[in-house]
Amino acid sequence: MNGPQRMDRPQVYAPSPARAEGAVVRTAEGAVVRTAEGGAVRTAGGAPAHRPIHAPARPAGIPSADIPLAGRAIGAIGAIGAIGAIGALARRAGRMCRTLLPSACALCGRVQAEVVCAACVAEHFAPEPRCPLCALRSPQGRRCLPCRADPPPIDAALTLGDYAPPLDALVLALKRGVALPHARWFAEALADRLADPHAGTPPARPAASYRPWPDLLIPIPLARERLATRGFNQAWEIARPLGRRLGIPSDATVLARRGDAAMQHLLNLNDRLANVQGAFVVTRRAAIEGRHIGIVDDVMTTGATLREAAYVLKAHGAVRITVLCALRTP
Template sequence: MNCQPWLKALVYKCININHTCLLCSDAAEQRYPLCAACEQELPWLDEHCLRCALPLPMAGLICAQCSRRPPAFDQVIAPWHYGFPLDTLISRFKHNSQWPLGRLMAEMLSLNLSHRFQEGLPTPDLLLPVPLARRRLRQRGFNQAGMLGRWLSKALAIECDERLLLRTRETPAQQRLDARGRQRNLRQAFALASEASLKGRHVAVIDDVLTTGATAQAIAQLLRHAGARRIDVYCLARTAKPGQA
């Protein structure tokens, strides 16, 4: 008697259904470890700028800054705004090495992107994670953007290359700086590897959070100069302006 189909069914059930929610510890009853109630409570980003994903009061608008000075990138895709409890999940992933939380968020981002691809969002040829400064990489032990890029690459079947985009100098942490300070901080902070060939290609930059957009802008300018045809930014969350809910 061949019992292999039954075993496969058990494996499928274990992998896709028998999860515990990573937020409330109840049975998730979904293909990823998050229950429907906690998923609904996440700070979903519905109304936002069509270019930089800045949270706005209404959908379908472009923010004033992007209207006055269009960024070098084409579009930011972020499922959530940077609010509770997502801010805690990202912090625990980055600073406490709680990788299952990062894997969960990457899987949900990949589902969001797959849906957008089906609705007409252009699919990129290449994923490029934002590189981490060497000192910070030694302290943390991993690059969160690189891990997100690898998980997205597997889920979306899109190539991810962590070697083409380089961090050329150490810079102070962006969190301590205002918008202008972030821009000055990132001047000549990135470079492309000598073997990079991006002319005519559609690339997506991968990061965890987009705050002022200074990092995305600096990298997008570099990629434009290298001949990239389209540049998108995929991140987990987008912050609001200071003082904005």
């Protein structure tokens, strides 16, 4: 008994409206053909081709095996371009907001676009000679007597001005009033000062390891209790925009504080030095080994905290330490 006879269905092809005339496709049989008018796929003989499979034309100079990789590369380039465009748009929007919604100068109250007006910057933040190791005022930018007698593990120190009226109000508003725009302004001012060769002091210890800008920015960490109470680390709020402005990475996790020490501002110099001994720990040696590290803080008072942080970082492989502090106690 003969089995049921199989009847071949006629092959029917429904053209895709999205397929343009002349598009290159590959049939199930492997033949590469081009679409005719209306998007229908035709073989060389003019007959309809069955079950077409799209085969994009290979770009010139790229082997067929590399087409997926090239596509991913082109997509990545497009994504990077989109991110750059978004960043430029965000910066433009920020400038527009400062123009349309001006603020009062934090020092004199004059209504203008920035946290500190240009007149107050010229009056209170003019560069002046300072010790290259501790940022105290020093004639002709030479090392001060304490730094000559007991050189710190700091290779260079940079500050914007003295922590004294009226400038101290900027830091107090940042820490106690959560005036976070002050942190951004400090970061921009530090970046400008670091980039201006006439604004700072010459390198303290020129050596083969000397590099003008740090490779990595690290904020002085807060004690856990203080961080929980304040809700943010003002040094980190300065370090982040500073790194973005300079194109330098920043990391708030490389240096950690061990335990909760007593508040430094309540202690004298000797007690401060004893209070911070062993206060810091490096969490990832590989992140700092062989690198120039920039330590960021809001105020450098006696320098005890920054000295200890620099000592620990160098003990774990840092080759150079630059301190970047917004203000310096005279």
